[in-house]
Amino acid sequence: MKITSIRQGVVPISSSIANAYIDFSKMTASVVAVTVESGDGRSATGYGFNSNGRYAQPGLLAERFIPRLEAVGELPAHADGGFDPIPAWTAMMKNEKPGGHGDRSVAVGVLDMALWDAAAKLAQVPLWKLLADRYNQGRADEQAWIYAAGGYYQPGKDVDALVEEMKRYLGLGYSVVKMKIGGSPGMGLREALLLDLQRIEAVLKLLDGQGHRLCVDVNGRFGLHAALSYGAAIQGFGLRWYEEPLDPLDYSTHATLAEHYAPPLATGENLFSMLDARNLIRHGGLRPDRDVLQFDPALSYGLVEYLRTLEMLREHGWSPRRCVPHGGHQFALNIAVGLGLGGNESYPEVFAPFGGFADSTPVENSRIRMPDIPGIGFEAKSDLHAVLRDL
Numbered sequence: 430m431k432i433t434s435i436r437q438g439v440v441p442i443s444s445s446i447a448n449a450y451i452d453f454s455k456m457t458a459s460v461v462a463v464t465v466e467s468g469d470g471r472s473a474t475g476y477g478f479n480s481n482g483r484y485a486q487p488g489l490l491a492e493r494f495i496p497r498l499e500a501v502g503e504l505p506a507h508a509d510g511g512f513d514p515i516p517a518w519t520a521m522m523k524n525e526k527p528g529g530h531g532d533r534s535v536a537v538g539v540l541d542m543a544l545w546d547a548a549a550k551l552a553q554v555p556l557w558k559l560l561a562d563r564y565n566q567g568r569a570d571e572q573a574w575i576y577a578a579g580g581y582y583q584p585g586k587d588v589d590a591l592v593e594e595m596k597r598y599l600g601l602g603y604s605v606v607k608m609k610i611g612g613s614p615g616m617g618l619r620e621a622l623l624l625d626l627q628r629i630e631a632v633l634k635l636l637d638g639q640g641h642r643l644c645v646d647v648n649g650r651f652g653l654h655a656a657l658s659y660g661a662a663i664q665g666f667g668l669r670w671y672e673e674p675l676d677p678l679d680y681s682t683h684a685t686l687a688e689h690y691a692p693p694l695a696t697g698e699n700l701f702s703m704l705d706a707r708n709l710i711r712h713g714g715l716r717p718d719r720d721v722l723q724f725d726p727a728l729s730y731g732l733v734e735y736l737r738t739l740e741m742l743r744e745h746g747w748s749p750r751r752c753v754p755h756g757g758h759q760f761a762l763n764i765a766v767g768l769g770l771g772g773n774e775s776y777p778e779v780f781a782p783f784g785g786f787a788d789s790t791p792v793e794n795s796r797i798r799m800p801d802i803p804g805i806g807f808e809a810k811s812d813l814h815a816v817l818r819d820l
């Protein structure tokens with residue numbers, strides 16, 4: 430088993446949307462193609478990219494992680510005889526000190542995704558099946574629960590336009606949707622809260638008042654006072670979850686919020702390692718019977734690290750079903766189905782071509798089936814495959 434070629438590129442995924450913390454006018458993504466040759470001379474090319482919210486990492490890839498992978502030579506096979514991304518991952522991380530994950534975890538995550546795509550292609554099975562066989566006693570879910578993430582702030586977008594957007598998601602087969610809150614620029618807390626309550630109530634009306642069909646996302650904007658004020662105001666709606674109300678690394682403040690806000694909280698998309706995730710579990714006051722963990726394998730050193738995170742969660746009494754990764758990509762969808770997570774995010778209208786799933790698998794009642802093709806399934810998503818093939 431050896432890696433014979435690695436190519437990388439940068440593609441724009443810019444758009445006029447904004448959440449409460451950043452706008453996406455300059456957003457980019459790294460894409461890579463990694464070719465792996467098996468012992469019997471067959472080869473497969475796997476693709477990887479980073480999900481939205483973090484920028485492309487061409488420098489880190491070119492200077493450290495690609496040269497290390499290129500220098501690695503012969504790699505040991507997995508016990509099942511197939512390609513094993515774990516030794517390649519270890520080679521990539523040689524001479525990296527612990528802590529301070531930042532953008533490094535994004536660069537490694539991009540390559541890790543490509544290594545898993547190649548591993549499943551060499552085994553001639555979908556990645557969800559490879560993962561179920563290697564790590565889940567062969568048990569894969571029939572389908573994945575997904576929800577439509579949108580409701581971004583955009584210049585000139587009023588409450589009616591927000592409701593129209595959510596209506597389109599329902600028309601696409603989603604029954605659960607998510608909207609941004611806490612992002613009205615230049616407003617005081619009271620004024621912003623009143624406007625957001627109008628926005629939330631308008632969407633709830635579309636959802637027949639069923640709060641469990643709506644999630645709201647603050648993108649880490651609030652301090653404790655604003656998080657508690659919003660929490661008190663939305664507590665009665667029965668929302669599916671209240672996402673990233675606080676800075677992702679401020680664990681003790683999460684614990685305080687969780688003492689005062691009983692309904693489900695969700696966070697974790699901006700924690701990039703098993704150790705950061707463990708600190709959240711140890712110190713964040715989150716509740717394994719209701720809260721939702723959104724660690725995104727594509728941004729956090731890939732699936733090799735995500736397997737460690739799942740193990741850590743089990744040791745702390747958390748089910749993998751509490752995990753619903755951020756990012757809306759096919760990689761996390763395969764992981765959700767193969768390893769028994771709670772579901773996956775989806776972006777029906779933004780972050781093209783990386784958002785969305787295989788062309789042939791429609792969404793029904795917020796559930797989706799997986800295509801039965803080797804690898805992650807990029808070849809079954811034509812707009813994304815066109816970008817990856819260019820490499």
Ligand SMILES: [Mg+2]
Pocket residue numbers: 646648672673698755
């Ligand atoms: Mg979010």
